[in-house]
Amino acid sequence: MTVAEELNPAVPDAAADAAGPDESEEPIKQRKNGLYPGVSDELAENMKSGWADTELRDLEPVPQAAETAARRAALSARFLGERLVIPAGNLKTRSNDTEYAFRASVEYAYLTGNQTEDGVLVLEPKDEGHEATIYLLPRSDRENGEFWLDGQGELWVGRRHSLTEAERLYGIPASDVRELAGALREATGPVRVVRGYDAGIEAALTDKVTAERDEELRVFLSEARLVKDDFEIGELQKAVDSTVRGFEDVVKVLDKARATSERYIEGTFFLRARVEGNDVGYGTIAAAGPHACTLHWVRNDGPVRSGDLLLLDAGVETHTYYTADVTRTLPINGRFSEIQRKIYDAVYEAQEAGIAAVKPGAKYRDFHDAAQRVLAEKLVEWGLVEGPVQRVLELGLQRRWTLHGTGHMLGMDVHDCAAARTETYVDGVLEPGMCLTVEPGLYFQADDLTVPEEYRGIGVRIEDDILVTESGNRNLSAALPRRSDEVEQWMASVTG
Secondary structure (H helix, E strand, O other): OOHHHHHOOOOOHHHHHHOOOOOOOOOOOOOOOOOOOOOOHHHHHHOOOOOOOOOOOOOOOOOOHHHHHHHHHHHHHHOOOOEEEEEOOOOOEEEOOEEOOOOOOHHHHHHHOOOOOOOEEEEEEEOOEEEEEEEEOOOOOOOOOHHHHOOOOHHHHOOOOOHHHHHHHHOOOEEEHHHHHHHHHHOOOOEEEOOOOOHHHHHHOOOOOOHHHHHHHHHHHHHOOOOOOHHHHHHHHHHHHHHHHHHHHHHHOHHHHHHOOHHHHHHHHHHHHHHHOOEEOOOOEEEEHHHHHOOOOOOOOOOOOOOOEEEEEEOEEOOOOOEOOEEEEEEOOOOOOHHHHHHHHHHHHHHHHHHHOOOOOOEOOHHHHHHHHHHHHHHHHOOOOOOOHHHHHHHOOOHHHHOOOOOOEOOOOOOOOOOOOOOOOOOOEOOOOOEEEEOOEEEEOOOOOOOOHHHOOEEEEOEEEEEEOOOOEEEOOOOOOOOHHHHHHHHHHHHO
């Protein structure tokens, strides 16, 4: 018997509610210092009735339903005869009784389109593939008072979809997740689980899985995202377009940032991300002055001074979890100084070389090597390191000032496909549909005595999101100017 059959997913929500709470169900926890010590029988009975039917009967499938079905089919074909368990994850406590905003695991969201906590996708092996079931929390119970007494009840945190509604939205049979762990303990046959998201589900499978086999599942799902489908490309462009507007928002308020701190920049961009998307795709880097030399400066608590540069590395995440990742280094007063322009133009030239190397059939490493060569040439030309350039590259001497790789895959994670095998990612070949960043930089630390004083404290990075096409590439973030003179003109036009 399959897990789905054991749980009888055909029982409608209303019937489950009418059956009343399970005898083994834990009582609803009350806050220790709540002002109401209990609930009278009369109030409990009153709260059970008098509510309108709010079932949503005209729901359409989520826009990516066809794509998620195709992704599940590819997963099924790879692991025939094995039960596959992919959890969304659980809420995480921020402090005491408050939780962090929930973000479902990428693997789960990629395969279902669903984003709710505690969800689990199970693929049960059948003769010629798998049968998928999505296990979710149903509507919160009105019979036992959960909907208004429990901290996660719908009168506290909002309405959940019923299981019937979920089936319409995601195109997958839905069942009650609260019964899943027990059923998995009794299940037989080979099984794999995506680890690290749901301790309860992992505990139920502890004697049925191995770390090696589970890692194979995680790697497959990571590599499946290397080439984006049309829906994903559309979402990435949507994320980039919102990000462009977020950069414009920042330029418009640089005067207010100068009066406060980098936090004003961070908050301004965040507003755009929350209005047009789900969130920011990662912690915004709003690094002014020498903070630009700290690669992941996310404290954003420093001053914003006229005459310095602002390195803004930020991306809007769409409601479907696809994120942009764009960096511009901007003169805070609208004009580059001579030394700032010199360094900026070198990074721009390196990025141009890197972008030109992005094309189908090229090695993934080619764009990095092309950008690094330009930067090494500049460092030798400026007398900061002894040539020849090939020697500098072989010894990696340029890395004192370039520090990081020139890009990474982009998608539902800002550093997407991170679990992919090295031979298919870093040592792989570019294909149409891959999306990556090209982001060279030069960073001259404020305390670096090996460079002239005028260089110290200047950090420059330029980053764009590049889609590999059949004939070459497309810069998804081309709407944001990159060349130094065009950056100045753009800033002047935005600020009026």
